[in-house]
Amino acid sequence: MTEYTTVSIPKDLAGRVEETIEGTSFSSTSDLVRFLLRSIVIQHQQAGELTEAEFEEITTQLRDLGYLE
Numbered sequence: 001m002t003e004y005t006t007v008s009i010p011k012d013l014a015g016r017v018e019e020t021i022e023g024t025s026f027s028s029t030s031d032l033v034r035f036l037l038r039s040i041v042i043q044h045q046q047a048g049e050l051t052e053a054e055f056e057e058i059t060t061q062l063r064d065l066g067y068l069e
Contacts, residue, residue: 013066018046033067 009017009029017029026032040058050058 005051007067009033 014029017032021027021029021032026035
């Protein structure tokens with residue numbers, strides 16, 4: 001059985017995500033976040049270790065999306 005943890009995002013971002021996923025195969029904000037994080041992790045696992053620049057780029061993107069402060 002898979003265990004889960006909670007990730008908090010700002011309510012305004014959650015609202016924008018809900019609007020974005022309307023009409024897609026994503027049934028919830030959690031579905032989209034899992035998909036995005038898996039995609040990022042898989043890309044970087046295939047490429048090898050993250051460089052500091054790649055880590056900073058991901059951090060910036062997540063901050064711009066409202067996932068990090």
